Amino acid sequence: MFKDTRQKEVILRILKSTNMHPTADWVYSEARKEISNISLGTVYRNLKVLCISGEILELDICGSSSRFDGNPGSHYHFRCETCGRIFDVDEPVNRALDVKVARKTGFEVLYHRIEFRGLCTECKE
Amino acid sequence: MFKDTRQKEVILRILKSTNMHPTADWVYSEARKEISNISLGTVYRNLKVLCISGEILELDICGSSSRFDGNPGSHYHFRCETCGRIFDVDEPVNRALDVKVARKTGFEVLYHRIEFRGLCTECKE
DNA sequence: TTAGGTGCAAAACCTTTGCCATCCC
DNA sequence: GGGATGGCAAAGGTTTTGCACCTAA
Numbered sequence: 001m002f003k004d005t006r007q008k009e010v011i012l013r014i015l016k017s018t019n020m021h022p023t024a025d026w027v028y029s030e031a032r033k034e035i036s037n038i039s040l041g042t043v044y045r046n047l048k049v050l051c052i053s054g055e056i057l058e059l060d061i062c063g064s065s066s067r068f069d070g071n072p073g074s075h076y077h078f079r080c081e082t083c084g085r086i087f088d089v090d091e092p093v094n095r096a097l098d099v100k101v102a103r104k105t106g107f108e109v110l111y112h113r114i115e116f117r118g119l120c121t122e123c124k125e
Numbered sequence: 126m127f128k129d130t131r132q133k134e135v136i137l138r139i140l141k142s143t144n145m146h147p148t149a150d151w152v153y154s155e156a157r158k159e160i161s162n163i164s165l166g167t168v169y170r171n172l173k174v175l176c177i178s179g180e181i182l183e184l185d186i187c188g189s190s191s192r193f194d195g196n197p198g199s200h201y202h203f204r205c206e207t208c209g210r211i212f213d214v215d216e217p218v219n220r221a222l223d224v225k226v227a228r229k230t231g232f233e234v235l236y237h238r239i240e241f242r243g244l245c246t247e248c249k250e
Numbered sequence: 251t252t253a254g255g256t257g258c259a260a261a262a263c264c265t266t267t268g269c270c271a272t273c274c275c
Numbered sequence: 276g277g278g279a280t281g282g283c284a285a286a287g288g289t290t291t292t293g294c295a296c297c298t299a300a
Contacts, residue, residue, distance in 0.1 A: 003274055003279055024265080039282045044265060046280090078232055089226055101214055101241050107203055110243040116226050118235040128254060128299050149290080164257045169290060171255090191289085 002053060008046045010034050015056050021067045021077075021086040059086070078116040082123035089116060127178060133171045135159050140181050146192045146202075146211040184211070203241040207248035214241060 002008075014030045015022070022030075028043045047068055050056045057069040059077065067086060076089040102109040118124075127133075139155045140147070147155075153168045172193055175181045182194040184202065192211060201214040227234040243249075 005273080005280060007281070037282070039284095040264095041266075041283075042281055048266095076226075078226065078230060078234070080232070081235070087230070087232075089230065091222075091226055091229065097216075097239075098241065098243075101201075101203070101216055102243075104216065105203065105212070105214065106246050107205070107212075107241075108244040108249045109203070109241050110206070112239055112241040114222075114237055114239050116223065116232075116234050116237040118223075118227075119233040121231050124233045126254085130255060130299075132256075162257070164259095165289095166258075166291075167256055174255095 002049055007031070007035060007038055007042050008049070010038075011043060011046045012050060012055060015050075015068055016071075019071070019088060021059060021069050023067055027068065074111065076114040076116065078118070078120070080120035080123050081117055082119055085120060087120065089114075127174055132156070132160060132163055132167050133174070135163075136168060136171045137175060137180060140175075140193060141196075144196070144213060146184060146194050148192055152193065199236065201239040201241065203243070203245070205245035205248050206242055207244055210245060212245065214239075 010031050011027060014027055024040070024043055024047055027047070028038070028040050031038050031043060047056070047058070051058050051068075057071070059067045059069055071088070074093045076091055076093070078087045078089050079085070080087075098109040098112060101107070101112075135156050136152060139152055149165070149168055149172055152172070153163070153165050156163050156168060172181070172183070176183050176193075182196070184192045184194055196213070199218045201216055201218070203212045203214050204210070205212075223234040223237060226232070226237075
């Protein structure tokens with residue numbers, strides 16, 4: 001169904017090569033270094049397709065714009081309230097919590113996301 | 126510093142009287158029932174001020190638009206992936222997690238947010 | 251009196267979409 | 276060939292902002 005194109009390959013590679021959870025616009029400017037006339041619409045379309053196929057993750061971290069994560073495995077995030085950067089948190093995902101909440105609410109709980117907030121090493125000084 | 130106005134009072138009352146975590150636009154349409162010529166800009170400005178003063182909470186639940194919570198106390202949320210509704214989850218906030226992550230990362234962790242995802246009672250049938 | 255708030259409308263921003271050319275299978 | 280994708284630009288939706296006029300303190 002989905003075809004492989006140079007644009008998609010470049011976008012995926014850019015995303016996999018960083019852990020900075022970039023915005024679509026940042027991906028766009030990086031991609032232009034390789035494909036000078038790639039369009040922003042194409043970046044958005046491919047980011048969407050890559051999310052659907054599970055190769056990347058769209059983060060539910062509000063702020064002005066969506067951010068994407070080249071690492072689609074389940075993990076938690078930390079956001080610095082001063083510089084706005086987002087870091088991965090190496091803490092095991094607590095699946096028992098989902099079960100507990102499911103029991104309590106009667107909902108079907110598939111997964112959860114955690115975002116820690118505070119100040120990163122650089123900003124807390 | 127912040128003044129009390131009828132607009133702000135109405136917006137806060139609307140938000141406190143529901144647990145549906147509405148968007149700015151929904152608050153706007155409710156507010157118009159009381160102040161027919163209130164402007165959307167005023168709603169946005171007051172929502173921001175109320176967040177700053179801690180009387181309400183802006184949720185970090187992406188989707189097309191921000192959502193607001195009249196209950197600013199720390200609590201978790203559940204979002205139904207089918208109908209999109211957001212529910213409060215009555216589960217104690219785990220402050221020990223913040224300490225653990227702080228120790229592991231070296232960051233100053235102030236708090237965290239959890240969003241559970243799945244299907245609500247109505248949608249899972 | 252006056253800093254801060256309001257209404258209105260325009261602007262800013264991010265994201266999506268329509269159209270047609272192009273590419274992949 | 277034919278459906279999927281790309282580039283471009285225009286449209287769409289949400290949020291912010293400039294400005295002149297009010298209003299709470």
